[in-house]
Amino acid sequence: xEAGRIEVRQMANSRIEPKPGHFGRQLKSSVMAVLCASLxxxxxxxxxxxxxxxxxxxxxxxxxxxxxxxxxxxxMRGGGLAHAIAGSFILMGLACLLGIPWxxxxxxxxAEYARKGFFGEAxxxxxxxxxxxxxxxIGIFVYTVIVVRMKNFSALAGGVALGIIMVxxxxxxxxxxxxxxxxxxxxxxxxxxxxxxxxxLFLVLPSAARGIVIGITxxxxxxxxxxxxxxxxxxNNNFWSVNLLExxxxxxxxxxxxxxxxxxxxxxxxxxxALVLIGIVILVMLLARLFLPGFEIRR
Amino acid sequence: MTGKIVVDELFAWYDDREVLKxxxxxxxxxxxxxxxxxxxxxxxxxxxCLNRMHEIVPGAGTAGKVYLxxxxxxxxxxxxxxxxxxxxxxTPNVFPAMSIFQNVAVGLALNGWRRxxxxxxxxxxxxxxxxxxxxxxxxxxxxxxGLSSGxxxxxxxxxxxxxxxxxxxxxxxxxxxxxxxxxxxxxxxxELKQKYTIVIVTHNMQQAARIxxxxxxxxxxxxxxxxxxPAVFINPKDRRTESYITGRSA
Ligand SMILES: Nc1ncnc2c1ncn2[C@@H]1O[C@H](COP(=O)(O)OP(=O)(O)OP(=O)(O)O)[C@@H](O)[C@H]1O
Ligand SMILES: [Mg+2]
Numbered sequence: 001x002e003a004g005r006i007e008v009r010q011m012a013n014s015r016i017e018p019k020p021g022h023f024g025r026q027l028k029s030s031v032m033a034v035l036c037a038s039l040x041x042x043x044x045x046x047x048x049x050x051x052x053x054x055x056x057x058x059x060x061x062x063x064x065x066x067x068x069x070x071x072x073x074x075x076m077r078g079g080g081l082a083h084a085i086a087g088s089f090i091l092m093g094l095a096c097l098l099g100i101p102w103x104x105x106x107x108x109x110x111a112e113y114a115r116k117g118f119f120g121e122a123x124x125x126x127x128x129x130x131x132x133x134x135x136x137x138i139g140i141f142v143y144t145v146i147v148v149r150m151k152n153f154s155a156l157a158g159g160v161a162l163g164i165i166m167v168x169x170x171x172x173x174x175x176x177x178x179x180x181x182x183x184x185x186x187x188x189x190x191x192x193x194x195x196x197x198x199x200x201l202f203l204v205l206p207s208a209a210r211g212i213v214i215g216i217t218x219x220x221x222x223x224x225x226x227x228x229x230x231x232x233x234x235x236n237n238n239f240w241s242v243n244l245l246e247x248x249x250x251x252x253x254x255x256x257x258x259x260x261x262x263x264x265x266x267x268x269x270x271x272x273x274a275l276v277l278i279g280i281v282i283l284v285m286l287l288a289r290l291f292l293p294g295f296e297i298r299r
Numbered sequence: 300m301t302g303k304i305v306v307d308e309l310f311a312w313y314d315d316r317e318v319l320k321x322x323x324x325x326x327x328x329x330x331x332x333x334x335x336x337x338x339x340x341x342x343x344x345x346x347x348c349l350n351r352m353h354e355i356v357p358g359a360g361t362a363g364k365v366y367l368x369x370x371x372x373x374x375x376x377x378x379x380x381x382x383x384x385x386x387x388x389x390t391p392n393v394f395p396a397m398s399i400f401q402n403v404a405v406g407l408a409l410n411g412w413r414r415x416x417x418x419x420x421x422x423x424x425x426x427x428x429x430x431x432x433x434x435x436x437x438x439x440x441x442x443x444x445g446l447s448s449g450x451x452x453x454x455x456x457x458x459x460x461x462x463x464x465x466x467x468x469x470x471x472x473x474x475x476x477x478x479x480x481x482x483x484x485x486x487x488x489x490e491l492k493q494k495y496t497i498v499i500v501t502h503n504m505q506q507a508a509r510i511x512x513x514x515x516x517x518x519x520x521x522x523x524x525x526x527x528x529p530a531v532f533i534n535p536k537d538r539r540t541e542s543y544i545t546g547r548s549a
Contacts, residue, residue, distance in 0.1 A: 191381055193462055
């Protein structure tokens with residue numbers, strides 16, 4: 001009895017007692033943890049710094065006028081960026097109209113129909129290449145294909161350029177999320193005598209909806225701040241315009257124009273524009289996260 | 300009485316790996332047939348060949364014949380085969396985005412059944428068949444994921460029954476369940492065999508002995524022994540069957 005107890009105690013001790021090399025491993029482990037933690041803090045700090053600075057510079061100009069009024073004539077104070085906000089919404093709407101179905105479609109194709117095989121790999125590679133193409137190149141492409149032919153800069157061309165930039169981002173994210181859906185769910189659907197396309201569209205896709213939509217908001221956020229491709233496509237417009245065949249203003253273009261102009265009042269508008277741009281992006285991302293149901297999928 | 304399902308020299312493989320090596324047997328209508336055998340011997344593969352689920356695995360293929368009521372399954376439309384030969388899996392994989400009601404109705408709803416009234420009566424009928432109707436009363440519109448594992452498995456059975464199959468294939472339907480939930484499924488199987496032909500894969504010898512009328516013993520892709528359950532369990536003809544069911548390694 002007593003002997004047994006001692007033995008147990010000894011075993012317990014021997015588990016805690018450092019073995020040779022134990023201390024070194026623990027040191028390495030904590031160095032690594034500290035390193036990772038400090039890098040994380042650094043990036044969080046940077047984010048807060050950027051956000052804080054934009055808030056500080058942009059907040060004073062934030063008013064109802066900013067959202068409802070066109071810019072004031074040069075030299076006058078006041079006015080807003082209503083035309084640019086509307087323009088950005090138009091451009092993003094067009095980009096989503098093009099980029100979401102196209103990107104989600106490619107994602108479904110890659111995950112459900114071409115998981116293995118040469119063709120799928122080829123498409124996957126090309127989609128990756130496309131996502132690496134600088135956005136300004138896409139702008140030039142759309143310029144030659146649409147702007148030159150239609151002989152006019154237009155909201156349509158801008159939306160198409162942004163949409164094309166969204167496609168590979170949406171496609172690869174959609175594919176990744178769909179691959180996480182367990183095979184058992186597809187098999188359950190097929191075993192009910194449902195055709196493959198119905199299983200994909202009505203069973204697999206809804207189970208992955210949250211991840212797919214969050215990916216879309218990220219891709220949308222990425223292109224919402226793009227200015228480079230818009231120089232060749234939607235250009236800019238000093239006035240309110242909702243005509244898809246005319247040049248249209250946008251927040252990134254106006255931020256660029258106002259920030260590089262030599263007037264203090266314009267600089268303030270640029271900062272407020274940046275603040276509004278970030279605000280809209282964060283709001284959409286937050287709404288997607290809050291209101292999209294996520295599903296825990298049993299394996 | 301000739302078999303509901305007749306399997307004739309069935310071969311199956313994954314890529315270049317042969318898993319079933321010429322299996323022939325007859326499965327009787329309105330009976331429970333248990334498939335037993337060591338892990339990896341091809342039990343799941345075998346029953347997946349019966350409703351053409353095997354072929355959805357890339358690189359998988361079959362040779363030989365499977366007849367359902369005398370018609371060659373591999374000459375029919377796989378969609379029709381799967382509707383007539385339903386399948387229950389080891390994990391109760393309910394559709395997470397759907398309510399309890401939708402989970403049961405989905406097979407019909409996606410096949411063009413639109414009338415809410417008919418869907419309702421079918422859902423109620425099948426839920427009561429599996430003994431779930433009272434347990435989920437009042438929360439038909441809530442997500443199915445809130446149910447216990449045993450309830451989920453019965454929900455999956457209801458979902459399969461809703462498309463009115465003739466045969467039920469069950470791949471270790473109780474192996475993720477506790478004894479009480481397993482017992483409920485066993486009771487259910489006993490009731491269901493009045494209307495359906497049931498093939499069940501199980502690793503539980505007692506379960507096979509309790510619920511099945513016929514037992515097939517598979518080893519390394521071959522059918523070693525097939526006969527009435529009492530015969531196979533009490534008086535196995537093959538030494539390998541005997542050592543497997545008595546727990547000595549084959
Ligand atoms: N998708 C697959 N791809 C390749 N090989 C597979 C696949 N599924 C099963 N196999 C192989 O086929 C053989 C038979 O598998 P199967 O799942 O039919 O066995 P089982 O009898 O159901 O085993 P268990 O009792 O463990 O479920 C195994 O050797 C397995 O490794
Ligand atoms: Mg198996």
